[in-house]
Amino acid sequence: MKKIIFGIAFIIFFSFLIVSAVNMRTFGEPIISEMDDYFIENAQSETGANNVVTSIVFDYRGFDTLGEATVLFTAVVGIVALFRGVKR
Amino acid sequence: MIGNLPYVAVVIFIGLGIYTLMFKKNLIKIAIGIVLIENGVNLFLITLGYRKGAIAPIYTQAPSGQAMVLPTPQALTLTSIVIGIATTALILSIAMMIYKHYGTLDTDEVRRLRG
Amino acid sequence: MKEMSRIVKTVTNFVYGFIIIFGLYIIAHGHLTPGGGFQGGAVAGSAFALLLVSYGSLNSNKFLKKDIFSLFENFGLVLFIVLGFSGLGITFFYNFLANSGSWFGNAAFIGINPGDMNTGGVIPLMNIAVGLEVLSAFGVIVLTMASGAEFTKKKEKS
Numbered sequence: 001m002k003k004i005i006f007g008i009a010f011i012i013f014f015s016f017l018i019v020s021a022v023n024m025r026t027f028g029e030p031i032i033s034e035m036d037d038y039f040i041e042n043a044q045s046e047t048g049a050n051n052v053v054t055s056i057v058f059d060y061r062g063f064d065t066l067g068e069a070t071v072l073f074t075a076v077v078g079i080v081a082l083f084r085g086v087k088r
Numbered sequence: 089m090i091g092n093l094p095y096v097a098v099v100i101f102i103g104l105g106i107y108t109l110m111f112k113k114n115l116i117k118i119a120i121g122i123v124l125i126e127n128g129v130n131l132f133l134i135t136l137g138y139r140k141g142a143i144a145p146i147y148t149q150a151p152s153g154q155a156m157v158l159p160t161p162q163a164l165t166l167t168s169i170v171i172g173i174a175t176t177a178l179i180l181s182i183a184m185m186i187y188k189h190y191g192t193l194d195t196d197e198v199r200r201l202r203g
Numbered sequence: 204m205k206e207m208s209r210i211v212k213t214v215t216n217f218v219y220g221f222i223i224i225f226g227l228y229i230i231a232h233g234h235l236t237p238g239g240g241f242q243g244g245a246v247a248g249s250a251f252a253l254l255l256v257s258y259g260s261l262n263s264n265k266f267l268k269k270d271i272f273s274l275f276e277n278f279g280l281v282l283f284i285v286l287g288f289s290g291l292g293i294t295f296f297y298n299f300l301a302n303s304g305s306w307f308g309n310a311a312f313i314g315i316n317p318g319d320m321n322t323g324g325v326i327p328l329m330n331i332a333v334g335l336e337v338l339s340a341f342g343v344i345v346l347t348m349a350s351g352a353e354f355t356k357k358k359e360k361s
Contacts, residue, residue: 006110014103021095028140036158048301048311049234049323052145056163058329062296068167073280075174076340079181083351148235148318170241177344
C-alpha cells in the first residue's frame with residue numbers, strides 16, 4: 001500500500017519535472033548576462049589573469065571559496081574522528 | 089523538444105536519483121542516489137550558462153572573434169563538485185561504521201535492531 | 204586490501220611520478236590554462252589512491268604517512284586564510300598584488316595573448332594553497348577509509 005502511494009507521488013512529480021523541462025527557454029541562448037559580460041570584459045585588466053573562471057573563483061567570489069575549503073576541512077576532520085577508535 | 093534535450097537529460101538524472109531515494113533500502117544505493125541528484129544539478133548549472141557556438145572563457149591563445157560562455161555557473165559548479173566529493177566520502181564512512189556496528193546495510197534491519 | 208601482482212606494481216612505480224608532476228603543472232598554471240587548485244589537487248591525489256590500491260593498505264602505511272598529509276592540509280588552509288586577510292587594508296580578499304609590479308604583478312596584455320607566467324596577483328598563490336589542501340585532503344580520506352575497511356573485513360571473517 002505504501003509502495004503504491006509512493007509510486008503515484010513519484011509519477012506525478014516526474015511528469016511535472018518533464019513538463020517544466022520541455023517548456024524552458026531554448027538551450028544555448030541566455031537572456032540575462034550583464035554580470036558575466038562585465039566579468040569577461042574586465043577580468044583581465046582588474047585581476048591580471050587570463051583564465052576568467054579562476055579569477056571569479058579566487059577573486060570576485062573568494063568568500064565562496066573560503067567556505068568551500070572550510071567544508072572540505074570539516075569533512076576530513078569528521079572522517080578522521082569517525083575512524084579514530086578503530087585499531088588496525 | 090529536441091532543442092531542450094539537455095534539460096530533459098537533467099530531469100532524467102534527478103528523477104532516477106529521487107526514485108532511488110524513495111524505493112531502495114540499501115545504504116550504498118541511497119548514496120548512489122544522492123550522487124545522481126548532485127550530478128544532475130551540476131549538469132543543470134552548466135547547461136544554463138551555455139551560449140551557442142561559444143568558446144571557453146580563457147584568453148590564452150584563444151581563437152579570435154568568438155563569443156565566450158558565461159563564466160559564473162562554471163565557477164559555482166567547480167565549488168559544488170569538491171563539496172560533493174567531501175560529502176560523499178563522509179556518507180560512505182558513516183555507512184561503513186553502520187555496517188561495522190550492526191552487521192547489515194539494510195535500513196529496515198538497522199531500525200529493527202536498534203529499537 | 205591485499206597487494207596486487209608484480210605487473211601492477213611495476214607499472215605503478217613507472218607512472219605515479221608523472222601523475223604527481225602533471226597535477227603540480229595544472230596547479231601552477233591555473234591562471235593561464237584550463238585548471239586550477241581543485242582540479243590539479245584531484246589529479247595529484249589520484250596518484251596516492253593508485254599507490255594505495257596497488258601496494259595494499261598495510262604496505263603503503265610505511266611510505267604514506269597520515270600525519271604529514273594532515274600537516275600539509277592545515278598549512279594549505281592557514282595559507283589561504285592569511286592570503287585572504289592580507290588584503291584587508293581595502294577589503295577582505297582584495298587582490299593586492301595585481302598590477303603592482305612586484306611578485307606576479309605584471310599587467311596582463313589585454314585581449315588574446317600567449318600567456319605570461321608572472322601575472323595574476325594573488326591568484327597563483329591561492330591556487331597553490333588550495334591545491335595543497337585538496338591534495339592532502341584526498342590523501343587523508345583515502346588512507347583513513349582504507350584502514351577502516353581493513354578492520355570491517357577482519358570482523359566479518361571472524
